[in-house]
Amino acid sequence: MDFNKLFIIYPLMLVLVAIFWFFSSRRNKSKQEDYAAKFLKRFPNAVKIYTQRSGGFIVSYNLQIYSVNDELPAAFSDEQGSGFYCKTGKNIIEVEYSTTRPGVIYRTVTKSTGATKIEVETKAGENYFFYFDKDTNSFKLDIK
Structure with a gap:
């Protein structure tokens, strides 16, 4: 194959992949926004x-x-950060926390809590912050 053709084909393939990625990410975002609106x-x-x-x-x-609550999370993103919507009252959140660090013998070392179901209580009119507390090795829900 002629090298001049390669200089045309590879950049063209790169542009096509970028266009596909752009439109698929926009479609994905609109699906998430529709799910959150519903x-x-x-x-x-x-x-x-x-x-x-x-x-x-x-x-x-x-x-x-x-x-x-055994449903897909209704995700959102705004100026303050990202998260998910939740009903008021008792809710069950299935969550996992993992950390990855460079290893000495192996390439990377990953530690995970595994999928864990956490029961939380929410009240109307409040915003919350959900995080993993490394000191107590547990998930926490605080009023933001």
Whole structure:
């Protein structure tokens, strides 16, 4: 194959992948927003629960919400952060917290709580912050 053709084909493939990624992420975001809007119609007095952000430089951490009351979480994102909507009253949240760090012998070392079901109580008109407390090794829900 001629090298001049490669200089045309590879950038064209890269542009097509970028276009596909852009449109699929927009479609995904609109699906999440529609799901959250339907959830708010069903439960107009739902509360916002902000979650601990993923991140870290050397040691990375992640808080993953799998379900709220055995349903997909209705996610949101605003100026204050991101999280999910929750009904008022008692709720069961299935969540997992994991940390990953560079290892000495192995490439990386990951520790996880595994999928854990946590029961929380919420009140109308309040915003909450859900996080993993490393000192007590447990999940916490505080009023924001």
